[in-house]
Amino acid sequence: EAGVTQFPSHSVIEKGQTVTLRCDPISGHDNLYWYRRVMGKEIKFLLHFVKESKQDESGMPNNRFLAERTGGTYSTLKVQPAELEDSGVYFCASSQAKGPNTEAFFGQGTRLTVV
Amino acid sequence: AQSVAQPEDQVNVAEGNPLTVKCTYSVSGNPYLFWYVQYPNRGLQFLLKYITGDNLVKGSYGFEAEFNKSQTSFHLKKPSALVSDSALYFCAVRDDSNGGYNKLIFGAGTRLAVHP
Numbered sequence: 001e002a003g004v005t006q007f008p009s010h011s012v013i014e015k016g017q018t019v020t021l022r023c024d025p026i027s028g029h030d031n032l033y034w035y036r037r038v039m040g041k042e043i044k045f046l047l048h049f050v051k052e053s054k055q056d057e058s059g060m061p062n063n064r065f066l067a068e069r070t071g072g073t074y075s076t077l078k079v080q081p082a083e084l085e086d087s088g089v090y091f092c093a094s095s096q097a098k099g100p101n102t103e104a105f106f107g108q109g110t111r112l113t114v115v
Numbered sequence: 116a117q118s119v120a121q122p123e124d125q126v127n128v129a130e131g132n133p134l135t136v137k138c139t140y141s142v143s144g145n146p147y148l149f150w151y152v153q154y155p156n157r158g159l160q161f162l163l164k165y166i167t168g169d170n171l172v173k174g175s176y177g178f179e180a181e182f183n184k185s186q187t188s189f190h191l192k193k194p195s196a197l198v199s200d201s202a203l204y205f206c207a208v209r210d211d212s213n214g215g216y217n218k219l220i221f222g223a224g225t226r227l228a229v230h231p
Contacts, residue, residue: 043221104217108158
């Protein structure tokens, strides 16, 4: 069974440009989460999809970030325009989460560097 | 507010010795606690979780964690460290707001270095 897949694995862009990150969750997982780790600090929650609906986007830092999950399968996270402080590792996770006794499966992350 | 603290940025252990990676938490209700590991150039991998029941939880790769309610701790342990255990370890607690079972609050991570 394929795990959570993210790409690109690395992206280097200039300040002001646009970048789109993609996450393919484990097949059949309705729940999809985005997290990011900035400058070696804590991994922080960004948002949570249940199928194609945004369940919780309380962690999105500002309106330069836009997440979508059309059709309830893969998800994209777009940063437009990118700023220097957006640099970090963006993780995606998915879970079936039919109840509390569950864990999420994470992808390898996308390392974003804004210069 | 819920939070997780990993007081050590790095832990150094000799191969074959026992290891402990510390984690303390602060939650308003019952804690749901997790340990994840990140090997170089890899994603986060689930190690173990505490939901309820026995305070000693066994997980992958020979790791275990002890839940201590009075000390609000969930330290990760292994009786005999391997060089291949060298990685970045994250403790996390479930954030119960908005009903997401895997909305997690992570600690800053502890880098474990096991020396031959």
